[in-house]
Amino acid sequence: QSALTQPASVSGSPGQSITISCTGTSTDIGLYNYVSWYQQHPGEAPKLIIFDVSDRPSEVSNRFVGSKSGNTASLTISGLLAEDEADYYCSSFTTTNTLAFGGGTKLTVL
Amino acid sequence: VQLVESGGGLVRPGGSLRLSCAGSGFTFSNCAMAWVRQAPGKRLEWVADINGSGGTTYYAGSVKGRFTISRDNSINTVYLQMNSLRAEDTGFYYCAKGLSPYFSYSIDVRGKGTTVTVSS
Numbered sequence: 001q002s003a004l005t006q007p008a009s010v011s012g013s014p015g016q017s018i019t020i021s022c023t024g025t026s027t028d029i030g031l032y033n034y035v036s037w038y039q040q041h042p043g044e045a046p047k048l049i050i051f052d053v054s055d056r057p058s059e060v061s062n063r064f065v066g067s068k069s070g071n072t073a074s075l076t077i078s079g080l081l082a083e084d085e086a087d088y089y090c091s092s093f094t095t096t097n098t099l100a101f102g103g104g105t106k107l108t109v110l
Numbered sequence: 111v112q113l114v115e116s117g118g119g120l121v122r123p124g125g126s127l128r129l130s131c132a133g134s135g136f137t138f139s140n141c142a143m144a145w146v147r148q149a150p151g152k153r154l155e156w157v158a159d160i161n162g163s164g165g166t167t168y169y170a171g172s173v174k175g176r177f178t179i180s181r182d183n184s185i186n187t188v189y190l191q192m193n194s195l196r197a198e199d200t201g202f203y204y205c206a207k208g209l210s211p212y213f214s215y216s217i218d219v220r221g222k223g224t225t226v227t228v229s230s
Contacts, residue, residue: 003153034215038154045204045223046154051216089154093215097168099144099156 004029004090004102011108017078020105022090023071028100030071034093037066037075040104041086050075077107085109111135111220115205118224121195129190129224131205138186139163142208144217145179145190147226149201157203158190162211173199195228202226 005023012018022029022037029035037050048057050066053073065076073092077084090102117129129145145157158179159168167179178191188205204223208214 032215036216038217040154045219045221046217048216048218051209057218091154091156091217093213097213098170099146099159099214099217101146101154101156103153 004092004100006088006090006102006105008103009106009108011110012077012080013110014080014082016080017076018080018107020075020077020088020090020107022073022075022092022102024073024092024100025071027096028071028092028094029068029073031095032093033068035066035068035073036091037064037073038089038091039084039086040089046089080109082109111207111218113205113207113219113221115203115221115224118203118226120227120229122230123196123228125195125228126191126193127195127226129192129203129205129226131188131190131221133186133188133205133207136207139183140211142210142212142214143179143181143188144206144208144214145188145203146206146217146219147199147201147203149198152201155201156217159208159214160188161213166212168213192226195226197228200226200228 038046040046054066144159176194181188206217
């Protein structure tokens with residue numbers, strides 16, 4: 001299955017907001033509202049932080065906001081904290097009944 | 111919610127392994143289940159999915175015909191039978207629960223994963 005496209009890295013200072021993009025096609029992100037985002041700290045399992053484009057599990061901070069426009073989904077993190085420094089992955093259901101992941105974005109909190 | 115994976119290890123190319131994942135703390139049969147993997151320093155890769163009843167399965171192209179996902183809802187366990195293993199199958203394998211009974215449109219990883227190393 002084809003992978004989704006994410007920037008390799010983004011950075012921001014504590015308290016700032018950053019946005020990570022995830023670009024797909026009309027056969028995945030553009031067609032379905034099954035976009036998810038995951039946070040992965042080094043040596044740990046990935047943690048689900050956004051599902052169905054913009055929904056959050058109850059234990060996830062409302063500083064994490066997901067959205068979608070056309071074939072591109074976005075994750076915005078506001079009020080950056082040092083603990084937000086991690087790798088972030090997007091995923092989307094596809095027309096071939098598979099789950100495609102992005103290449104991951106490393107967030108550095110300066 | 112807890113998922114505990116087991117069965118990983120070192121295997122020679124062409125060999126087989128069976129991974130198991132025991133779930134607890136949720137209604138197992140109401141959730142699709144998935145296996146995802148991650149090679150060292152690489153992206154997450156979805157491997158296989160099975161619906162809540164176990165009647166429908168889905169596979170990534172890279173493993174189709176070699177891997178088989180199955181589940182036993184009577185003991186809240188999902189399996190991944192891996193045959194004809196290749197070096198590129200090396201990585202950390204995570205079991206995950208879906209939020210839907212039909213497919214794991216989002217994966218919720220609640221275990222620590224298990225390591226698979228394919229090497230001669």
